[in-house]
Amino acid sequence: MDTEAQNRSKDLVLPGSKQDLAQQISCLGPTKYYICGYFAAFTNIATTFPIQKALFRQQLYGLKTLEAVRQLKQDGFRLLYRGILPPLLQKTTTVALMFGLYEDFSCLLKRTTDGPELLTRSVSAVLAGTAEATLTPFERVQTLLQDRRHHRRFSNTFDAFKALKAYGFREYYRGLVPILLRNGPSNALFFALRGPIKESLPEATTYSTNVLNDFICGGCLGSMLGIMFYPINVVKARMQSQVGGEFQTFTKVFMTIWRERDGKLSNVMRGVHLNYHRSILSWGIINATYEILLKLI
Numbered sequence: 001m002d003t004e005a006q007n008r009s010k011d012l013v014l015p016g017s018k019q020d021l022a023q024q025i026s027c028l029g030p031t032k033y034y035i036c037g038y039f040a041a042f043t044n045i046a047t048t049f050p051i052q053k054a055l056f057r058q059q060l061y062g063l064k065t066l067e068a069v070r071q072l073k074q075d076g077f078r079l080l081y082r083g084i085l086p087p088l089l090q091k092t093t094t095v096a097l098m099f100g101l102y103e104d105f106s107c108l109l110k111r112t113t114d115g116p117e118l119l120t121r122s123v124s125a126v127l128a129g130t131a132e133a134t135l136t137p138f139e140r141v142q143t144l145l146q147d148r149r150h151h152r153r154f155s156n157t158f159d160a161f162k163a164l165k166a167y168g169f170r171e172y173y174r175g176l177v178p179i180l181l182r183n184g185p186s187n188a189l190f191f192a193l194r195g196p197i198k199e200s201l202p203e204a205t206t207y208s209t210n211v212l213n214d215f216i217c218g219g220c221l222g223s224m225l226g227i228m229f230y231p232i233n234v235v236k237a238r239m240q241s242q243v244g245g246e247f248q249t250f251t252k253v254f255m256t257i258w259r260e261r262d263g264k265l266s267n268v269m270r271g272v273h274l275n276y277h278r279s280i281l282s283w284g285i286i287n288a289t290y291e292i293l294l295k296l297i
Helices: 002-027 032-061 065-075 085-112 117-146 157-165 169-173 176-200 207-228 230-240 250-260 272-296
Strands: none
Touching: 032 065, 032 085, 032 117, 032 230, 032 272, 065 272, 085 117, 085 176, 117 157, 117 169, 117 176, 117 230, 157 169, 176 207, 176 230, 176 250, 207 230, 207 272, 230 250, 230 272
16 A cells, blocks of 8 residues: 555656656757748848848938949949848847747746736747847947948958957947847737738648748738838947947937938938838748748758
């Protein structure tokens, strides 16, 4: 009887401790989400970097599209892909974290809380976006290398990182606030709407139409979020183009831009139409490539 009771006792303890712990651990670490996110972002950056560079010039200087393209032509093809290394390092890693951490946080919160699924997934998305912000230095250096005023000052990515070191660790994270304001909410909206948008599309009956639906879903979301958060990116570009000097608040920088552009939202939003088309292409590629790789791995 005592032996039988002990066995029953062990059986009761095991599901509540070791088995649950094992399940929680197994929930973490499916690296396929990180791998798929990484290569989806790599494909996107290699394809759309010239468009992003023209868009950046519009955000920073308030140029019209043709003027931004003319600047790139004047710079020459040799400088067209100047600054691509930071976004390759930063974007591939952030998108990998975006998808991977979102899945990990969602899994953990589902097992440890009893909140509504929409809430747990939203919190997971915001946490993933906040974690992405640790890679701000790459976005910072990318901004400097794309700004033509710094072409002679910084020869490459490593040179820019080395030069910023003289200004202290904080200089690497200039522009962190707009990145935090952008990443968390945009992630939450992306993951909340991705499923419903795809379900609203015509049912895919072939592999190619399924890929097309994923592209449309990602493109629609990317363009919508790109428009919503465009003013934040304008402020971020201005803040991160500065080297040294005062760390101005988000509000102060925005008001400076607002006054410089005659207090017109249309002037602040210059480049948004190019960003709209780039976002359709970028997030269409990311979402479709991610889903393709997810099925292959």
